[in-house]
Amino acid sequence: MNKVKQKRLEAKGWRVGTASTFLGLSPEEASLVEMKVNLGQALRARREAHGLSQLALAKRLRSSQSRVAKMEAADRTVSIDLLLRGLVMLGARPRDIARVLGRGTGAAA
Amino acid sequence: MNKVKQKRLEAKGWRVGTASTFLGLSPEEASLVEMKVNLGQALRARREAHGLSQLALAKRLRSSQSRVAKMEAADRTVSIDLLLRGLVMLGARPRDIARVLGRGTGAAA
DNA sequence: CCACTATATGTCATTAGTGACATAATCGCA
DNA sequence: TGCGATTATGTCACTAATGACATATAGTGG
Numbered sequence: 683m684n685k686v687k688q689k690r691l692e693a694k695g696w697r698v699g700t701a702s703t704f705l706g707l708s709p710e711e712a713s714l715v716e717m718k719v720n721l722g723q724a725l726r727a728r729r730e731a732h733g734l735s736q737l738a739l740a741k742r743l744r745s746s747q748s749r750v751a752k753m754e755a756a757d758r759t760v761s762i763d764l765l766l767r768g769l770v771m772l773g774a775r776p777r778d779i780a781r782v783l784g785r786g787t788g789a790a791a
Numbered sequence: 792m793n794k795v796k797q798k799r800l801e802a803k804g805w806r807v808g809t810a811s812t813f814l815g816l817s818p819e820e821a822s823l824v825e826m827k828v829n830l831g832q833a834l835r836a837r838r839e840a841h842g843l844s845q846l847a848l849a850k851r852l853r854s855s856q857s858r859v860a861k862m863e864a865a866d867r868t869v870s871i872d873l874l875l876r877g878l879v880m881l882g883a884r885p886r887d888i889a890r891v892l893g894r895g896t897g898a899a900a
Numbered sequence: 901c902c903a904c905t906a907t908a909t910g911t912c913a914t915t916a917g918t919g920a921c922a923t924a925a926t927c928g929c930a
Numbered sequence: 931t932g933c934g935a936t937t938a939t940g941t942c943a944c945t946a947a948t949g950a951c952a953t954a955t956a957g958t959g960g
Contacts, residue, residue, distance in 0.1 A: 710876075710879045710880055713879050713884065713885055714872075714875060714876065714879060716885060717875070717885050717888070720885075735935080735936060735937085736936070736937060736938095737935090737936075737937090740919090744919085745918075745919060745920090746918090746919050746920055746921080747920095747936085747937075747938095748919085748920075748921080748922095748937090748938080748939075748940090749918070749919065749920085750937090751936095751937055751938055751939080752938085752939085754937095755938080755939095757939095759916085759917065759918080760917075760918085761870060761871075761872050761916085761917060761918090761947090762870075762871050762872045762875060763823075763870050763871045763872060763917090763947095764917080764918080766823060766826070766871060767819070767823065770819045770822050770823060771819055775822065776822055776825060776826050776829075776892050776893060776894075776895070777892075777893045777895065779826070779892055780889040780890070780891075780892040780893035781889070782889075783885050783886075783888055783889040783892065784885060784886045784889035785885075786885070786886065844905080844906060844907085845906070845907065845908095846905095846906075846907090849949090853949085854948075854949060854950090855948090855949050855950055855951080856906085856907075856908095856950095857907090857908075857909075857910090857949085857950080857951080857952095858948070858949065858950085859907090860906095860907055860908055860909080861908085861909085863907095864908080864909095866909090868946080868947065868948080869947075869948085870917090870946090870947060870948085872917095872947090873947080873948080
């Protein structure tokens with residue numbers, strides 16, 4: 683797991699980083715969180731590649747800046763559905779999304 | 792788009808199949824529906840591979856038989872989050888899910 | 901035919917996700 | 931330094947998703 687991702691998780695209280703953690707987080711839950719974080723990062727990357735602010739993207743999504751921020755941060759209150767909608771709105775096709783999901787953090791490996 | 796998938800979509804009123812349709816369904820929405828249908832099919836395949844009934848899977852998911860049926864049918868009322876939870880619960884890893892999402896129906900191609 | 905099992909479909913109360921807003925950091929840039 | 935733009939975080943009313951239940955529709959074996 684890379685530094686950036688870990689920091690992001692810890693910041694949101696996912697309790698991921700330091701060795702003893704992952705306690706209380708089943709492998710299944712970990713998989714889902716991992717996917718969500720990857721999608722959040724991909725969303726940010728795409729948004730920036732499009733030269734859009736969070737506010738600008740929010741308008742396209744008929745959402746709000748704060749929610750976009752939470753999407754990129756993989757906040758507990760954002761669904762994967764919403765992340766996918768955001769990515770698709772930024773031109774991501776299913777195969778692009780597939781590539782993002784596949785990005786291993788080395789969980790099982 | 793293959794026959795089975797199309798039948799499934801039409802049955803649920805997604806109005807997909809016959810040439811003139813896809814009207815009122817934006818490319819973005821189509822992408823999302825397509826992914827959802829693929830996930831539903833994958834869920835059924837995995838469940839059957841595990842020799843589980845919908846009811847048995849429902850118990851593992853702490854859900855109900857009816858909801859599992861709706862998941863596999865890609866019902867409008869089921870979220871992609873729920874589908875992913877189901878798949879992960881059946882042992883699918885992110886890379887497995889990625890493969891499912893990537894299955895093109897020829898939308899953009 | 902009936903009994904049993906599995907799946908499909910509709911409805912509804914409870915819960916979780918959402919958009920919107922306020923506010924606080926953060927980051928140039930003059 | 932302050933100012934404008936961008937991003938982060940907390941809260942809340944409203945909406946959509948969920949589990950549960952009832953019921954319907956196959957299919958299977960007596």
